[in-house]
Amino acid sequence: MQLTTLGGAALRLAPRGTERLETADALSVDVEGAECNAAVAASRLGADAAWLSRLPDDPLGRRVAGELRGHEVEVLAPFGGGRQGLTFFERGATPREDGRVDDRAGAAVEGLDFDSLPTERVEVADVAYVAAGTPTTSTGLAEATAKFLKTARDGGATTALGLLDAAAVADDSDTDTLEGLLPAVDVLVATAPAVEAAFGRSGEPTRVTHALASNRGFETVALLRDGDAAAWHDSTVHEFALPAVETVDVTGAVDAFAGAFLVGLVDGEVKTALRGAVAADALVKTTPGALPVFTRSELEAVGETVERP
Amino acid sequence: MQLTTLGGAALRLAPRGTERLETADALSVDVEGAECNAAVAASRLGADAAWLSRLPDDPLGRRVAGELRGHEVEVLAPFGGGRQGLTFFERGATPREDGRVDDRAGAAVEGLDFDSLPTERVEVADVAYVAAGTPTTSTGLAEATAKFLKTARDGGATTALGLLDAAAVADDSDTDTLEGLLPAVDVLVATAPAVEAAFGRSGEPTRVTHALASNRGFETVALLRDGDAAAWHDSTVHEFALPAVETVDVTGAVDAFAGAFLVGLVDGEVKTALRGAVAADALVKTTPGALPVFTRSELEAVGETVERP
């Protein structure tokens, strides 16, 4: 199964444990990005995954590329101008929330020109995936996303959109950008807060997935909520409760949900895909950092414990 | 709002996570002290905070001074003889309790001579604060505390005593020392175990605060218990339940309660002060180390979730 994705990535700098950014003396370095997180999850489940992007030609950009290649994702990202996007992150502890300083303005990915990228991997893809935060970053990235989806569909790929981060659709222009892309999307993978932010719709996941599919003409819709997840496909809805999780770091979990769902969707049936997606989400929460480090057998072991709500 | 405090500080040396002092290969270094913890909390809420003390003229003493200045507390501590007080601390995990080796005998603060300190900051203070552990350390510090409270009151300040650590009033002579100071105290900020140790009194916080205020003539009494907190002032009692907390390190939390309460008391009404104090206590528990690292907006966000028991 070939999964091709397009998007940016940030270096994430975070203190140990529950220390605070304001006073921590050392920061660990990780890579995160909605689409590359998903690509890594897919690769770990056996997919042939690729990531199109643009990176700065400096040690930080090379680090991002190296980290993703180490997780067996093909990196198709010309080194060019701009800086490496950063996220400073600190883990909260109840009642203190996770904190973050997003420092991505001027990132190299903003200068991404789709036409200059090698598009072979898009043309042969089984699934082409992008998350909502990519087109809403800039007009240039919105155009690149549109071309990406079109090229993929023309090549016979299933196109998929991740609507996972409510902050990515924070205002009307974001929503407008998104609306323009939706006709080119076959599969929507979403979280409840992002669906509410984008479409003002909330409620039981079985209903919401059905409504989204009907109204928007998606082939498949997967939805993740706080305690459960549902997937609508071919007039059938499947639903699972999320397993109990000892959470270490939630970053990247929803993206792994998307990656695992798309692999499962192409490989087999929707129910199994959703089960795997729920397990991927759980596993990513148990490790620090955003990039998934699970094996297929670990995912299946957790998947077996997942039950209907 | 000007808060001036007097007391000692220890360097706290602690292993990572739940490792034990007996076998840990590295110790992190923090600063802690009942009054300086409170001063930092106050400073973070916008107060102009100062700390009177005495420090050894060596890298450890300079470290204490630097750490507190970094949290925007004015340090008025002549460098002199004596050693830097230390606390070796290890975090427990149920059923193992937190462990500590107190190694403060001979600390420079024991040689503190109030008359040789610059007292301008005491004279202009809105609130002058000291915790019970300071006067009960030595006769010299008991005298210094008495002068501190008198100078402050003469200057028009509200005087406040922290009765937060039961170990500070472990025997009769401690209690005697304390009794001698009480007439000079306007506000008592206390924990239930310390009140029981000092005055043999326990029970519902609303009752205890009222009783203390009546019998001892305090203007204001704030009391922190395991699950709730109360404050008596001007014949009215306010009460809040403590929020759920994922505790990382309790050190300093009660002192932040005191610091936040005193800032709130001067800034506005008692109810808001208590709400902030409860939030400060919760936030300090979520980070390693004793010195508070919260912002006013974080405190207010937590404060909003605090409700009556």
Add this chain to the structure above:
Amino acid sequence: MQLTTLGGAALRLAPRGTERLETADALSVDVEGAECNAAVAASRLGADAAWLSRLPDDPLGRRVAGELRGHEVEVLAPFGGGRQGLTFFERGATPREDGRVDDRAGAAVEGLDFDSLPTERVEVADVAYVAAGTPTTSTGLAEATAKFLKTARDGGATTALGLLDAAAVADDSDTDTLEGLLPAVDVLVATAPAVEAAFGRSGEPTRVTHALASNRGFETVALLRDGDAAAWHDSTVHEFALPAVETVDVTGAVDAFAGAFLVGLVDGEVKTALRGAVAADALVKTTPGALPVFTRSELEAVGETVERP
């Protein structure tokens, strides 16, 4: 009280916190081994503990010896051929399980020749202890174990077997090896999963201990389950519930249960021994690493909170 043990030890290499072996950049180094864990627990409770083994003549073998000596266990392990056994360990977080890569094949202990060891400590022992994993490692170690138990019993010692790890009795030949040794065993200290793996027996601990004692002729049987523990001795059964534990690392806890039980058994009555064993199990779970780092007074403090189920 003199406790003499025989077995192997591994260096345990583990990432910090919940990081994964596949991606962690640093590993902490610990020592673990069923019998040496028990010996350390016993030593910490005042026993004169010894450990017979065989170690490679390299920095890793010396490290194992040094670590155990540091916990006041006498190490009687000639340095010889073979390599140092290793265990790569990663801590899980629900729903991800603890992971381990056992890398002990070819370990120096496999070449252990009982006749070449100094046996004075076996002859004067009050208790001689070995865990099931030692004789089931190889024919050579099965023979050494038989000689060890015989020498001990001849010298007047109580002989004890730890049946704590179900993986140590994974197949029929393991069980056969074990059966051959049982007649030489006075005391069995076991966990419920290992009893089920070895003898196919499960159920209420009071019943299981009684049945094992009757059928196999043990003088004493102690059994640890998920939530409780029981001990049968002299026609009487004692039972305690396990205390609530904030678990950091379970490694070595069952071995400390064994070590503490055997010390208690020789020192006094079975009920006290079981109480101490349950407390030892709880305390070891609260620290990283396998080797116990508690004091007798800490153990007694926890023991006092242990109650009947």
Add this chain to the structure above:
Amino acid sequence: MQLTTLGGAALRLAPRGTERLETADALSVDVEGAECNAAVAASRLGADAAWLSRLPDDPLGRRVAGELRGHEVEVLAPFGGGRQGLTFFERGATPREDGRVDDRAGAAVEGLDFDSLPTERVEVADVAYVAAGTPTTSTGLAEATAKFLKTARDGGATTALGLLDAAAVADDSDTDTLEGLLPAVDVLVATAPAVEAAFGRSGEPTRVTHALASNRGFETVALLRDGDAAAWHDSTVHEFALPAVETVDVTGAVDAFAGAFLVGLVDGEVKTALRGAVAADALVKTTPGALPVFTRSELEAVGETVERP
């Protein structure tokens, strides 16, 4: 002695030892900035030092402020828009050079408006100091620098310029900016490479200092070269060889040279000032990070070993 400075500061993120940015798993966090480095050096020698700047209102900006306050520098930096400037730094080892990724575009300091700053500290300053990199950053900062120097001189201060980093005068417009400011400068503290970059002048330090003073009308000129340093003042030149140094990290050393020289200049005679400056440069090289952590007595001890070339 009152030293007031104006400039920006970066958080410096650096791997341990000689690890590389591309692959390091953790980065230590420090603060650096030409003027604040100098201010810290001055403060450590007893000066009353202040730093005017502008910082982002986030944990990173607060960190910069806290770090400098911890070194007893008064921070007069309104929290405003923009981001925290960063420098990624890796220490080289011969023949590999130190590496850095400068990531300061869009830093909050670029929005600094001199008129909105509290200028009392400028008006009462004995010395007002700025480094060439500050006015050459942007037109806004060039204007702020001009106002800063004028305000200081009007208040009776000696004005000083640091021409220490050749990269700060990389092109003609930088030189033009600098030329515009020179008439307002009394003291020039410079390095040989930066003098060559700015004025195309090189050679023996005694000659260069004299030439600069004559041609440009400076009252005092101090110059630091690879192996020696010289200072011209009142028609006299002093010269010292640099002591042998086991270099750990050169960052900030030239700024400490400047800070120590200015303190010495106000406190006493030029020769002593230069001796202290050379010692400060040496001491900063012996510790990781840019901010000086020496005491006056350490500086004097090194200063005593400094001799004429």
Add this chain to the structure above:
Amino acid sequence: MQLTTLGGAALRLAPRGTERLETADALSVDVEGAECNAAVAASRLGADAAWLSRLPDDPLGRRVAGELRGHEVEVLAPFGGGRQGLTFFERGATPREDGRVDDRAGAAVEGLDFDSLPTERVEVADVAYVAAGTPTTSTGLAEATAKFLKTARDGGATTALGLLDAAAVADDSDTDTLEGLLPAVDVLVATAPAVEAAFGRSGEPTRVTHALASNRGFETVALLRDGDAAAWHDSTVHEFALPAVETVDVTGAVDAFAGAFLVGLVDGEVKTALRGAVAADALVKTTPGALPVFTRSELEAVGETVERP
């Protein structure tokens, strides 16, 4: 330029700085292997590099694969039986030598079956490279090496042998194995100690390279000594002195010498190849760990400083 290599890799576990294996509390984790080190060096210089091997199907084997992929080397290593080879390493300090515990017996690579590997990358290679330590490990690996060299040569590749580690040719059977392979080798890259161990030959590098080429019929011979390096090709010898190096860790440096030399050889002329090889050797010594982390421009900058002895 396509470089294909065959060999094993070890996880290297090493204490920080100059700590000792016997007492260090934490070990850093790296990957090292004669051929994969060379492949990484080649990849960093723009080559399309591949590594054929066999790895255990566990987190340690996956880690090796991930690390190499992260350095953009294609890993063609089926996951199979056996364990992950390990090297425990400690850095010495004069007069204490580097220490190592090699723990590679039973490594998965010993079960490598060349016929089961995908050989496309061998057939299209420009250069096929193996180091002497691979065939001398076992008869199976000697056979695999022979097939590898034959397949490569049949496909038109230049074949190259690394004779870099004297320990790899420690006894006569090692030398015999090597002799059997030499006829299939076009290029020899060697160190002086290994040449002496294998062929009993030492002396001036220009002579030794010439003698080896004449007697053994190599097309090209490169030789690295303590202070210089030489390369013989087409009846011409080039020679360079090694640059001064502040050595952090020598591991992998000779392998980078080989990798860089082979890239240079295919890309252009021998003199440039040797210059780059000498620079690669120097750069790898400046960073901890075996895998090269330099860029082509860094290599060229160092190369420019390399001169004839």
Add this chain to the structure above:
Amino acid sequence: MQLTTLGGAALRLAPRGTERLETADALSVDVEGAECNAAVAASRLGADAAWLSRLPDDPLGRRVAGELRGHEVEVLAPFGGGRQGLTFFERGATPREDGRVDDRAGAAVEGLDFDSLPTERVEVADVAYVAAGTPTTSTGLAEATAKFLKTARDGGATTALGLLDAAAVADDSDTDTLEGLLPAVDVLVATAPAVEAAFGRSGEPTRVTHALASNRGFETVALLRDGDAAAWHDSTVHEFALPAVETVDVTGAVDAFAGAFLVGLVDGEVKTALRGAVAADALVKTTPGALPVFTRSELEAVGETVERP
């Protein structure tokens, strides 16, 4: 060979690398003490070494005992009152010197009562060793030292004094204490600065050793200087130059010199003893911390490189 020593030990807390105590965020924990350092060195060379002392009954005291036992030194130190002595240490870098804050006042060892110690190990010792810093600490320790030396000599032991730290004989009363003990001393192991401080004598080591032996009646005198070492015994003087050393941490090196010398003296001839002592001194300097971690074969390998000046 049995070596019995008497003295105190400190926990040494030190920042990483060349960080400073004033600002380091973490401190590593080591054990150091003139006599226990020597005992560990002796134990590593095969001696049966013991250490008499007194320790506080807390995790810090237990840590000291455990660390020394881990190096196979028998610890005969009753747990009693007092605190654990500490040393805060920071490594310098030229021209910055090593720094230390000695914090040993009130240490448990000050309460040592020789009569309450088990003296069997003193009576059977081949050599009894104490360093000058122990008797000069307090009158009580001076008395204990006198009893220790007398008991040892009565038992037939050679008595040895270490005069290694000039600070231990800082004033006249120290010298008086020392003079009182000298008649009971057979072997003096000294450094040049300490000899000058105690006896006002300096010069060529061969002369100084001879003069000390003649005037004071020592059987044997070993002397360590900056670049060489000498030993006088039985009218013969041996002399060696110190080998080149890449120094990491000098702490404990002179004590290892003493320990190795005494082992060599009993085991064989003085020349070999001095050679080993010089090698031990060199090896300890190559690792962080005070306790030696070398093997006999490492020591011999270095010893072979040691030559006459």
